[in-house]
Amino acid sequence: GGPDPFGSSAIHSWMAVSAVAFIMLRSMAMVLMAAERSRNQLTELAHHDPLTGALNRGGLAQHLPALASQPVSLLIIDIDHFKQLNDRHGHAAGDDMLRLFASVSRGIMRSDDLLARQGGDEFLAVLKNASREDAVAIAERIRLAFAAA
Known part of the structure; x- marks a missing residue:
């Protein structure tokens, strides 16, 4: 047999990749939410004194x-x-x-x-x-x- 695809190092690799993907997706979501807030603030400033x-x-x-x-x-x-x-x-x-x-x-x-x-x-x-x-x-x-x- 070759390497076990469900062995300890494979699981750690998947966990690391999953953690990085989660952090990237969360960061992207935060950037998108900040951009939406900024857009709303600009709209408010454009239409209000x-x-x-x-x-x-x-x-x-x-x-x-x-x-x-x-x-x-x-x-x-x-x-x-x-x-x-x-x-x-x-x-x-x-x-x-x-x-x-x-x-x-x-x-x-x-x-x-x-x-x-x-x-x-x-x-x-x-x-x-x-x-x-x-x-x-x-x-x-x-x-x-x-x-x-």
Whole structure:
């Protein structure tokens, strides 16, 4: 007889090959998962304002085709005296104000509504299936809540 294919050294060789294959497959899976996370983060950055988390212009543009087939109300929002706040207290205070505004607005807006930052202190709130009265009421609630914050 020749060498035993199921002998001790053959089993150790198979175990070593299996361990290396497992480590390689696990490493590949980890790389693929990291790549997917990175892709998701890039998509998030491409469609959202990193300061406020609101949609940016590109993110809002992604929603436009779906919005074209339903009634919407649009709030065009500019924060009063924002430039003076920035000039007097610095950009960090202005950034805090923008984050606060976005947070307050999202807390009041309905889950289907969209908040987009257009730049500076300008925001758009897209209110899906909102009547004029609904839009005015939501705008007033945002204004009062932000003034009280």
